[in-house]
Amino acid sequence: xxxxxxxxxxxxxxxxxxxxxxxxxxxxxxxxxxxxxxxxxxxxxxxxxxxxxxxxxxxxxxxxxxxxxxxxxxxxxxxxxxxxxxxxxxxxxxxxxxxxxxxxxxxxxxxxxxxxxxxxxxxxxxxxxxxxxxxxxxxxxxxxxxxxxxxxxxxxxxxxxxxxxxxxxxxxxxxxxxxxxxxxxxxxxxxxxxxxxxxxxxxxxxxxxxxxxxxxxxxxxxxxxxxxxxxxxxxxxxxxxxxxxxxxxxxxxxxxxxxxxxxxxxxxxxxxxxxxxxxxxxxxxxxxxxxxxxxxxxxxxxxxxxxxxxxxxxxxxxxxxxxxxxxxxxxxxxxxxxxxxxxxxxxxxxxxxxxxxxxxxxxxxxxxxxxxxxxxxxxxxxxxxxxx
Amino acid sequence: xxxxxxxxxxxxxxxxxxxxxxxxxxxxxxxxxxxxxxxxxxxxxxxxxxxxxxxxxxxxxxxxxxxxxxxxxxxxxxxxxxxxxxxxxxxxxxxxxxxxxxxxxxxxxxxxxxxxxxxxxxxxxxxxxxxxxxxxxxxxxxxxxxxxxxxxxxxxxxxxxxxxxxxxxxxxxxxxxxxxxxxxxxxxxxxxxxxxxxxxxxxxxxxxxxxxxxxxxxxxxxxxxxxxxxxxxxxxxxxxxxxxxxxxxxxxx
Numbered sequence: 001x002x003x004x005x006x007x008x009x010x011x012x013x014x015x016x017x018x019x020x021x022x023x024x025x026x027x028x029x030x031x032x033x034x035x036x037x038x039x040x041x042x043x044x045x046x047x048x049x050x051x052x053x054x055x056x057x058x059x060x061x062x063x064x065x066x067x068x069x070x071x072x073x074x075x076x077x078x079x080x081x082x083x084x085x086x087x088x089x090x091x092x093x094x095x096x097x098x099x100x101x102x103x104x105x106x107x108x109x110x111x112x113x114x115x116x117x118x119x120x121x122x123x124x125x126x127x128x129x130x131x132x133x134x135x136x137x138x139x140x141x142x143x144x145x146x147x148x149x150x151x152x153x154x155x156x157x158x159x160x161x162x163x164x165x166x167x168x169x170x171x172x173x174x175x176x177x178x179x180x181x182x183x184x185x186x187x188x189x190x191x192x193x194x195x196x197x198x199x200x201x202x203x204x205x206x207x208x209x210x211x212x213x214x215x216x217x218x219x220x221x222x223x224x225x226x227x228x229x230x231x232x233x234x235x236x237x238x239x240x241x242x243x244x245x246x247x248x249x250x251x252x253x254x255x256x257x258x259x260x261x262x263x264x265x266x267x268x269x270x271x272x273x274x275x276x277x278x279x280x281x282x283x284x285x286x287x288x289x290x291x292x293x294x295x296x297x298x299x300x301x302x303x304x305x306x307x308x309x310x311x312x313x314x315x316x317x318x319x320x321x322x323x324x325x326x327x328x329x330x331x332x333x334x335x336x337x338x339x340x341x342x343x344x345x346x347x348x349x350x351x352x353x354x355x356x357x358x359x360x361x362x363x364x365x366x367x368x369x370x371x372x373x374x375x376x377x378x379x380x381x382x383x384x385x386x387x388x
Numbered sequence: 389x390x391x392x393x394x395x396x397x398x399x400x401x402x403x404x405x406x407x408x409x410x411x412x413x414x415x416x417x418x419x420x421x422x423x424x425x426x427x428x429x430x431x432x433x434x435x436x437x438x439x440x441x442x443x444x445x446x447x448x449x450x451x452x453x454x455x456x457x458x459x460x461x462x463x464x465x466x467x468x469x470x471x472x473x474x475x476x477x478x479x480x481x482x483x484x485x486x487x488x489x490x491x492x493x494x495x496x497x498x499x500x501x502x503x504x505x506x507x508x509x510x511x512x513x514x515x516x517x518x519x520x521x522x523x524x525x526x527x528x529x530x531x532x533x534x535x536x537x538x539x540x541x542x543x544x545x546x547x548x549x550x551x552x553x554x555x556x557x558x559x560x561x562x563x564x565x566x567x568x569x570x571x572x573x574x575x576x577x578x579x580x581x582x583x584x585x586x587x588x589x590x591x592x593x594x595x596x597x598x599x600x601x602x603x604x605x606x607x608x609x610x611x612x613x614x615x616x617x618x619x620x621x622x623x624x625x626x627x628x629x630x631x632x633x634x635x636x637x638x639x640x641x
Contacts, residue, residue, distance in 0.1 A: 021582075032572045036572075075579060
């Protein structure tokens, strides 16, 4: 068992009384990923294997059930345990980790803001993998400035009619349930749209730099009718809901990137001991050692920041700044670490997909779920407000 | 149908390190359920799902072996028995004797299922010894098992053939790893397994018949693979001919 290390066990021990139980569960999840996901990861990247059935098995294992109460089919475990699970998934396959994390964000939205009926109807089915879910917020002309969304939901006698389109949507075309943001007269609102729906269609799978195992495309709504009970929470509150959903999700994305960085680091570390130059392994050279030290320190720091933010969330304190800090640091760290891994491999790093794909995967997450730039503004505005 | 599965808390061979002289560093090694024993547990669960019954996990080992019993319970077994011997000596005959005692005490079991050998030492001795001590039929190297009324039809994977045999219960079966793909317990099943019963037994072994003639392990070392490092040069045609000659000389072809 490689995925769950003594460092994770120590972190669990220093945070939770039930650390042994959590370590056993994460160890089992890690073993599954190591044996069933990791060996296929390169194939998901180069398109020679599809990840659907493996993703279904990962969801059946209970990956997304970790943080939900038992009455909704969850395991009732702390958010921090899920955050560490996301790191293991990021290590095993970043594209799959992204897909299940976004899937879980949709479940989280229904769980946090949905009615009791909506929670009963969807949460258990989504987190167990019976239904695949997607989170549809970004639009071609509105990303981090989500308030300007052009997708509209017009009230009709039977419910709502949605028109517009959503861009860069993970799991689009594969999902059964879409958590969709659209503006009503009262402002941004959120809806559950079930697929298939005659008013909903999907674009081509986008050719991405990385995260290639996951499907990303446009979701189009043309007179897409949904019933009145598809509205989640209250009209006009959608932007508020999105912010809160994204705060939790940002910690998960940070942790996922810690996993990606570790995958690249482990390969580089191993290669540095094998590859010889000038008569000795390149790991003997001080400039290689500097890279190893910086990579390792970054990974540990990223993991600790993600756990710190997870603990803040568990403690029910306002944690959007902590979540943003974790995501900015861990995602940028992952890009740096994966870049250094390519450097350690030299020409082999630039030409070997199994090395450079980690950089390509990590590169998404300084953009998706809040760009580093926007998150820095968020952190600074929180800090300035706190000091006022 | 009463089914028993004998499971070993074995050294995790994937994490085993060897010292500079090639000796494995057993002390401080990580332990896990013997890899092939998962196939034995899986087969018992499949038989249970087809004909009903109860699956009991039997393990001889130190208190830490509870982890392995629990893993089998998480896969779906009903209860576990952990036999903690007074002495750490663990040769095959003693282990078989301790398992046979437990099986006699709780039995009769219709099926006692083992794997063909453990993933650490792989002696493959315990299952036939167990059958002998219990005085029941033994079906080894089973690659397919079908429970029938009062018996079993099994396919045995032999070196160059497949043998189909019938046997009456009670019996001991040793399965090969190709028989099935063991299930991964889900997180919910792992949590629920904590509530399943595991009985710990510390047998009084003074005067036990199976303490006789225990073989002593004199040494254990990693296998050395001898390589000849033959480099063949020349044009592709010449090189191919030289390679063929070399392979014939070595008796490979």
